[in-house]
Amino acid sequence: MPREAEVSVNEREFIYQALQENIRLDGRALDVFRPLELTFGDEYGVADVQLGKTRVIARISADVTAPLPERKFDGIFQIITEFSPMASPAFEVGRPTDAEVILSRILEKAIRRSNALDTESLCIIAGLKCFALRADVHIVDHDGGLIDASCIAVMAALQHFRRPDVIVEGEKATILSAREREPIPLSILHQPLCVTFSYYEDGDIFLVDANLAEEQVRQGEVIVTMNRHGEVCQVAKYGGATVDPLALLNCTNVALEKVKELSKYIQNRLEEDAKKKDAGGLMAELSAENDR
Template sequence: MSTTPHSSEILTLECDHIIDLASKGKRIDGRAPMDYRKIKIQTGIIEKANGSAQVDIGQTKVIVGVKIEAGTPFPDTPNEGVQTVNAEFTPLAHPTFELGPPQENSIELSRIVDRNLRESKAIDLTKLSIIPGKKVFVVFIDLNMLDHYGNLIDASTYAALSALLTSKLNKYEVKNDELVIKDDQQPLPMNDYPIPITFAKIGKTLMLDPNIQEENAMSTRLTVGIDNEDCVCAMQKGGLGGFEPSEIESAVETAIQKSKEIRKLIMEATR
């Protein structure tokens, strides 16, 4: 069951300050409303994974590992590989993250990342069929939060994309209906590079890339995913407030522009 989250009363003073700043177009860490924090992308950090990446947005740190294994396809897509995304809110990443089965926030996060990749057809799943209807490659994308300082959605998706872009797949052949894995590797076939851009609405101001203090102060959040062709491929609103229709239309416009910058960063880091 989904329950209204708690807000700490100690933080209320800080929230008031952030809302006050927002009304003047200012932010608590000195950024302009449409600025991201510094984005740092490292790839190939886990040798045993098919692909991996760590993305830092400011102090936020997320590590993503990609493992590719043979498995069975879904009955409705017998000729296609399978993509699966899982998010772990490990307790080391934030004092409010607790042990136990995945909660709605981590389920929502993994589904947003999944939606961005799936709807833009980022991974070319049609090339991951081994024996049609029987055996395909399953791409496991595991999101591991390390340090939560806000905007986990963007950090996770950028890390997932960076990991996929540097993923290697073993070459193989099929002998007598058996899969034989070879030693040499090829890159994972990719079609698209979707970039989600997350906005927070604080007071009446929209800001990009909220840090954790701003996430506490925001009334609502909107993530807009943009694909290679500047089309919208995924969206998700979160939080207890709402947006005026005109705010959403301008957010889409901003996201289209901003996604180009960030896509360039990721493409350079994964080349």
């Protein structure tokens, strides 16, 4: 099975020695993210996230289907992850790695199980028809920080997405096109985001947003998922070394500050994209027809 190219013994020792002196290879402070870029596609529900050299694209799609028998008043929402072989030599199509399994579990708990999306708002006719939302997460470039970048991509794409409007007459539902009626944004209850802490020296040193080389030499990781209101959605730990409770509490405090910054950045990018679409989109077209 293909494997990721591992760091050499000399590189490992160099990274450890630098961290003991509070120095990272790219010059960042221990609690600083790499440069983040978020762009949206021309169609609603496509978010492209670049975190340093890591790149993740999330796409939201919607279909009309029958709801699950045990949840007649809810729509359906699922998250699918896809690791492209061009992102890393360790990824193969059809053979999920440990990283892919962990990413799927974390996103499932962080976004779907925390009820970030109001699935009841996706119901069209109870027990008969509902919207089935699917979030496809494509890993395009892998240089560490996949969980944080993927969570940002999915949440940004969900807030950017617009579902078609529906007219319901009895048990008949008519789906309206974007030209017939403006699509409707999703009902987002809260915005959970992940912050991954990599730890070294038996938990004495914690890093935010480790790159691939730093990830390969870490003892373990702690993933804190919370929203900007300080509500913790999940805490996950992977790796053998134990973590001191006070260090874990400090991680949640750092995570809250990072989540507030990320939430503000996402909101600003959404507002910029909305202005750009309004400038040359459907509203401009309608106003031009009225002028004529």
